[in-house]
Amino acid sequence: MTRLRNLAWAAPAVLVFCLAAVPKPSLILATTTSTQDSGLLDLLVPMFEKKSGCVVKTIAVGSGQALALGQRGEADVLLVHSPDAEEKFMAEGWGSQRRRVMHNDFVLAGPVEDPAGVRKAKTAAEAFRKIASAGTLFFSRGDESGTHALEKKLWKAAAVEPEGGKWYQQTGLGMGQTLNVASEKKGYSLTDRGTYLSLKKNLALEVLLQGDKSLLNVYHVIEVNASKWPRVEAKGSGAFADFLVASGTQAAIKTFGVDKYGEPLFFPDAEKRPATPSGKGRTAPSRGAEK
Amino acid sequence: MELIANGVNEALRLLVSLDPEVLGITALSLEVSGVATLLSLLVGIPVGTALALCDFPGKRLLIGLVNTGMGLPPVVVGLFVTVLLWRSGPLGAFGLLYTPAAIIIAQSVLATPIVMGITVAAVQQLPKSLHQQILALGASRGQAGWMLMKEARLPILAAVMAGFGAVISEVGAAIMVGGNIKGHTRVLTTATVLETSKGNFDVAIALGLILLAFTFVINLALTQLQQRGKA
Numbered sequence: 001m002t003r004l005r006n007l008a009w010a011a012p013a014v015l016v017f018c019l020a021a022v023p024k025p026s027l028i029l030a031t032t033t034s035t036q037d038s039g040l041l042d043l044l045v046p047m048f049e050k051k052s053g054c055v056v057k058t059i060a061v062g063s064g065q066a067l068a069l070g071q072r073g074e075a076d077v078l079l080v081h082s083p084d085a086e087e088k089f090m091a092e093g094w095g096s097q098r099r100r101v102m103h104n105d106f107v108l109a110g111p112v113e114d115p116a117g118v119r120k121a122k123t124a125a126e127a128f129r130k131i132a133s134a135g136t137l138f139f140s141r142g143d144e145s146g147t148h149a150l151e152k153k154l155w156k157a158a159a160v161e162p163e164g165g166k167w168y169q170q171t172g173l174g175m176g177q178t179l180n181v182a183s184e185k186k187g188y189s190l191t192d193r194g195t196y197l198s199l200k201k202n203l204a205l206e207v208l209l210q211g212d213k214s215l216l217n218v219y220h221v222i223e224v225n226a227s228k229w230p231r232v233e234a235k236g237s238g239a240f241a242d243f244l245v246a247s248g249t250q251a252a253i254k255t256f257g258v259d260k261y262g263e264p265l266f267f268p269d270a271e272k273r274p275a276t277p278s279g280k281g282r283t284a285p286s287r288g289a290e291k
Numbered sequence: 292m293e294l295i296a297n298g299v300n301e302a303l304r305l306l307v308s309l310d311p312e313v314l315g316i317t318a319l320s321l322e323v324s325g326v327a328t329l330l331s332l333l334v335g336i337p338v339g340t341a342l343a344l345c346d347f348p349g350k351r352l353l354i355g356l357v358n359t360g361m362g363l364p365p366v367v368v369g370l371f372v373t374v375l376l377w378r379s380g381p382l383g384a385f386g387l388l389y390t391p392a393a394i395i396i397a398q399s400v401l402a403t404p405i406v407m408g409i410t411v412a413a414v415q416q417l418p419k420s421l422h423q424q425i426l427a428l429g430a431s432r433g434q435a436g437w438m439l440m441k442e443a444r445l446p447i448l449a450a451v452m453a454g455f456g457a458v459i460s461e462v463g464a465a466i467m468v469g470g471n472i473k474g475h476t477r478v479l480t481t482a483t484v485l486e487t488s489k490g491n492f493d494v495a496i497a498l499g500l501i502l503l504a505f506t507f508v509i510n511l512a513l514t515q516l517q518q519r520g521k522a
Contacts, residue, residue, distance in 0.1 A: 028389065033488070036485075037488055037489050039489075042473070045473075055475070057389045057470060057472045057475060057476075058470075058472055058473070059389065059470045059471075059472070060471070072377065072378075072379055073378055073379060074377055074378055074379070074388070173488070174488050175488075176487075176488035176489055176490055177487070177488045179490075180488075180490065198489070198490070199489070199490035201490070202490045202492065203490075229378070229379070231378040231379075231383065231386075232378075
């Protein structure tokens with residue numbers, strides 16, 4: 001039994017050893033699945049890590065969850081695309097600074113045959129109405145992500161209540177997986193262009209509607225307010241946000257994906273808007289997200 | 292079918308070319324799940340043996356709870372561990388969330404009841420007279436437990452395999468408490484999820500095959516040990 005007792009002591013020792021192995025200063029970035037699934041962060045994060053010596057831990061979740069993590073102080077910096085929720089987040093004082101980083105656009109993807117005839121629609125809201133009245137399958141993220149937030153807004157604009165409709169299905173998955181489901185089941189789905197392009201080779205879906213003003217997709221970087229949560233890394237998050245809007249990074253965003261997809265996945269935006277002044281707590285929400 | 296063939300090719304390519312990222316992910320998977328299994332053995336085997344040998348009121352209830360724990364859903368464990376490790380949570384000061392240590396903790400919680408439950412069954416199936424004989428020969432209760440545990444080593448090795456198999460293959464807890472961070476907490480299962488959502492099905496299949504291959508090799512080694520012990 002003594003041998004056993006020795007072994008039992010070893011257990012906490014092993015654990016302490018694991019804890020001691022925690023490396024370098026680190027920073028938690030909560031972001032949307034689209035920035036990870038498109039591969040953009042695989043380019044940007046190592047650039048920043050090399051420059052700053054700070055390790056970035058990227059947690060790719062929906063924008064809704066990313067904002068919730070920020071609100072709890074569980075993340076230091078957010079890269080998100082859910083303008084209405086972001087403005088609320090800033091107004092409530094959870095973020096110290098919010099800056100526009102880049103944009104691309106959402107597109108409505110669907111089966112080539114286009115059973116609902118959305119190709120003829122002039123606006124996204126009209127397309128959504130057509131899908132609802134034709135009762136063709138529509139796949140929603142259903143996860144409070146930025147894409148889901150916009151989708152709900154568009155249903156509202158279309159004056160349709162999709163919930164409960166047999167044709168309206170919620171995957172509860174990330175964008176990539178939702179597109180795979182839509183492709184497999186020949187349904188429509190609202191997607192950011194970046195994820196669509198990066199998955200296109202596997203999809204039996206085409207872009208059926210694009211270019212509507214309401215489909216603009218803007219990404220902002222938000223530094224979580226360190227005065228609300230003492231454990232938030234204010235310095236690191238500021239450095240990361242500065243890095244995202246710096247001209248070198250913006251140039252990298254501009255060319256990202258061009259070699260692979262023949263067109264850029266994201267368009268840098270940092271110059272378009274002056275950075276909101278950094279302040280304690282309340283900062284006027286930037287009007288980055290256009291109506 | 293072509294996709295699966297591509298996956299096999301990709302797996303071989305990644306292994307033969309010693310792709311540093313895949314090697315890192317594989318090493319981390321083995322390390323994290325290995326340490327978690329080890330911790331679960333240190334707790335599960337002695338407690339399981341004691342539980343099998345001691346008689347006390349509520350014993351059946353306790354064993355019932357352990358047996359239920361053998362089917363703990365990884366996502367539920369992941370959720371609880373996440374909440375405990377949050378910066379604002381009770382263990383937040385250690386800064387453990389999104390580290391390999393967090394995955395080890397969650398996986399230990401998953402594997403311990405499996406090891407414990409199988410150990411209880413293994414020790415209980417030994418003949419009752421054996422226990423009495425050992426005690427009659429003057430062994431202390433601790434010594435008797437140690438000897439019976441050795442006697443039950445074959446099924447206990449099965450417990451090791453079951454515990455390890457459960458944690459190396461789980462994804463729910465690893466992705467929640469680890470965050471699937473490239474180069475830090477990305478393990479074979481979470482990398483497979485990511486590659487699937489990126490639409491890189493061949494890479495995803497390759498990672499899955501690598502996982503299966505390593506699990507097979509480890510279980511083969513443990514089986515060798517077990518069957519040798521039998522002879």
